[in-house]
Amino acid sequence: GIQNESFIATKVSQYSCQRKTTLNNYNKKFTDAFEVMAENYEFKENEIFCLEFLRASSLLKSLPFSVTRMKDIQGLPCVGDQVRDLIEEIIEEGESSKVKEVLNDERYKAFKQFTSVFGVGVKTSEKWYRMGLRTVEEVKADKTLKLSKMQKAGFLYYEDLVSCVSKAEADAVSLIVKNTVCSFLPDALVTITGGFRRGKNIGHDIDFLITNPGPREDDELLHKVTDLWKKQGLLLYCDIIESTFVKEQLPSRQVDAMDHFQKCFAILKLYQPRVDNSTCTMSKKLGMAEVKDWKAIRVDLVITPFEQYPYALLGWTGSRQFGRDLRRYAAHERKMILDNHGLYDRRKRIFLKAGSEEEIFAHLGLDYVEPWERNA
Ligand code: TTP
Ligand code: MN
Ligand code: MN
Ligand code: MN
Numbered sequence: 001g002i003q004n005e006s007f008i009a010t011k012v013s014q015y016s017c018q019r020k021t022t023l024n025n026y027n028k029k030f031t032d033a034f035e036v037m038a039e040n041y042e043f044k045e046n047e048i049f050c051l052e053f054l055r056a057s058s059l060l061k062s063l064p065f066s067v068t069r070m071k072d073i074q075g076l077p078c079v080g081d082q083v084r085d086l087i088e089e090i091i092e093e094g095e096s097s098k099v100k101e102v103l104n105d106e107r108y109k110a111f112k113q114f115t116s117v118f119g120v121g122v123k124t125s126e127k128w129y130r131m132g133l134r135t136v137e138e139v140k141a142d143k144t145l146k147l148s149k150m151q152k153a154g155f156l157y158y159e160d161l162v163s164c165v166s167k168a169e170a171d172a173v174s175l176i177v178k179n180t181v182c183s184f185l186p187d188a189l190v191t192i193t194g195g196f197r198r199g200k201n202i203g204h205d206i207d208f209l210i211t212n213p214g215p216r217e218d219d220e221l222l223h224k225v226t227d228l229w230k231k232q233g234l235l236l237y238c239d240i241i242e243s244t245f246v247k248e249q250l251p252s253r254q255v256d257a258m259d260h261f262q263k264c265f266a267i268l269k270l271y272q273p274r275v276d277n278s279t280c281t282m283s284k285k286l287g288m289a290e291v292k293d294w295k296a297i298r299v300d301l302v303i304t305p306f307e308q309y310p311y312a313l314l315g316w317t318g319s320r321q322f323g324r325d326l327r328r329y330a331a332h333e334r335k336m337i338l339d340n341h342g343l344y345d346r347r348k349r350i351f352l353k354a355g356s357e358e359e360i361f362a363h364l365g366l367d368y369v370e371p372w373e374r375n376a
Helices: 002-009 028-043 047-062 081-093 097-104 106-114 122-130 136-141 149-156 158-162 167-184 221-231 277-285 306-317 320-334 357-363
Strands: 189-192 206-211 235-241 262-271 294-303 336-338 343-345 350-352
Touching (some): 028 081, 047 081, 047 320, 106 136, 149 235, 167 221, 167 294, 206 306, 221 235, 221 262, 306 320
Parallel strands (some): 206 294
Antiparallel strands (some): 336 343
8 A cells, every 4th residue: 555655665775784674574475485495496506596585585574564466566676587476476376386396396305304404404415315315214214324423413302403492492591601601701791692682582593602801812711611511411512613713814705604713513401390390200200211301402602802793793693694785785885895703994905893783884884773673
């Protein structure tokens, strides 16, 4: 109606960092469909088509109304022919035959299962698919496969890890992380990032950023923290990646490059107090199998130097698409290079310092976007 037309009249940016995207999605019917298409192209390693659908999904998530007619998407960026056809089909039929086809595709279904295992990406899935494997059970049963330490943990805790992390679980883990870190470094700053900082109430993992406002960093901190958890029997898996940061090195221009911070991809054992205590006592008295009173939770810990903290916070808060668009905007609209460590002005040939996320947006000439508006 009138509300839609007046909205379209104001120009919508092709960059999600110039839009507000809350979790209030009026176009889920479309964006779910786009995400299936994007994922299928990701499995086929077709990055261009994958990004086309991710950008369209992110754009429709930012609209303050539901798309019901083709007229509603008139003049919007990020809508190519493929996307337009899909929108038209969903408007007319209520669903898309193309998406249904993908959801029933043997290769898509197998890749979807394989990549749901921690430590398994598209490359490994491709290998298993070519060997004729189709399900997680088939991979588990194949004793000839050489699995990485990460994949072994992925299969061992599969059921727990595929079930999402709740906000309550994130808060409980947050307390553990803060207490342990502060027992070694009382002034350390521990911040939850990723989806939970964007206001999501579920996630596939919990992301933490750790920094020490003092003059010096402690590159032993992560080792001390994980060693303590190991002693306490709380650490189910841990892979510490040492820092590879080189000062004065220009930020990476690659849009999806990994950063150089010291970090740890871990699986923690979170004890969950049982709602009904009697079941537990009863089963013990009767000599029955012990009731599992814990859940395996994926946790990412990242250590950053204090002066890089705002850049790390911006990068790790995401969403992934929001981060991609920030870097693309910096490069194409400002001749600057942004990554999780800093912002380089190629014209002035200097690194721009920032004490907060607000200052980074200001350096880029962008209006500030709150974390809960970054769900692109
Ligand atoms: P994720 O934890 O993968 O994603 P998420 O928290 O948004 O969603 P989920 O609920 O599925 O966990 O990554 C968080 C953000 O961190 C994401 O925007 C990308 C960014 N990131 C980096 O900047 N560098 C990295 O090496 C990784 C793994 C992620
Ligand atoms: Mn996360
Ligand atoms: Mn994720
Ligand atoms: Mn993560």
